[in-house]
Amino acid sequence: MTVRESFQTDGAFATLKKLHDIGYRAVEMSQVEMSEANVKEMKTAVDDLGMDICALSTVVENTNPRRRMDSLAEDFDKLLEHAELLGTRYLRIGALPFEYMGKKDKYLEYAEQLNKYGRKLKEHGLKLFYHNHHFEFEKFDGKFALDLLVENTDPEYVGIELDTHWIQRGGQDPIAWIRKLKGRVEIVHLKDYRIAPPKEFTGPQSMAEMVQFAEIGEGNLDFPGIIQACIECGTEYMPIEQDNTYGRDPFDSLRISMENIKKMGFADHF
Numbered sequence: 001m002t003v004r005e006s007f008q009t010d011g012a013f014a015t016l017k018k019l020h021d022i023g024y025r026a027v028e029m030s031q032v033e034m035s036e037a038n039v040k041e042m043k044t045a046v047d048d049l050g051m052d053i054c055a056l057s058t059v060v061e062n063t064n065p066r067r068r069m070d071s072l073a074e075d076f077d078k079l080l081e082h083a084e085l086l087g088t089r090y091l092r093i094g095a096l097p098f099e100y101m102g103k104k105d106k107y108l109e110y111a112e113q114l115n116k117y118g119r120k121l122k123e124h125g126l127k128l129f130y131h132n133h134h135f136e137f138e139k140f141d142g143k144f145a146l147d148l149l150v151e152n153t154d155p156e157y158v159g160i161e162l163d164t165h166w167i168q169r170g171g172q173d174p175i176a177w178i179r180k181l182k183g184r185v186e187i188v189h190l191k192d193y194r195i196a197p198p199k200e201f202t203g204p205q206s207m208a209e210m211v212q213f214a215e216i217g218e219g220n221l222d223f224p225g226i227i228q229a230c231i232e233c234g235t236e237y238m239p240i241e242q243d244n245t246y247g248r249d250p251f252d253s254l255r256i257s258m259e260n261i262k263k264m265g266f267a268d269h270f
Contacts, residue, residue: 012041026052055090092129111152118157131161137170165191182233192219217260
């Protein structure tokens, strides 16, 4: 997601080559068009650069007419084909349909769908993951929506792709959640969280705008602790993502994140 515009302007191979040169060896595909040309260039990057396409993105069904994705319901065979070609073992869903928010029955229904397709993917050697934001920390009868998804999905078929920034924004502790879901967190999104003064204070809304994404090590999260927890809990991939770089070149942001991770002593895990 961080460099999705580069995929559009420079192409998949050139983008992956830039990431490789910075020091990244694994990349998750999110909000990247899986066109024939892009997939072909991704395959070249896998073969020539040794890049690991650690996960592909999907949805259960397409509910957003403005942005179609390859879905489990409609494009299952195509997803299998791409995963096999690129050597990818994990498929991930970035979020459930927004219209499900606030509806406990919809979360439970969605958990059933995750189980259904997770079971089907396992038959082909793949595993399905669900990625959280902050809205999964709304409560139903004293229980987080994310807990409903966790408790009503089978760990054998469905993993949870925790996102450190969104856990923090949801008022929770990323390290505690990583440890809580040990064995289900093969992928964890590393994303920092900072408070920055607004360019102009215009009222209460400006307070909300002070919450920002940040390069790893440039925000308020305890990333040495987070990464160590991931290592201890069996996390295989820790994709670095920054939803907004606030005018900075995204590749510069990713370079800063990698440099800070090296200073923390975790370069070998990326």
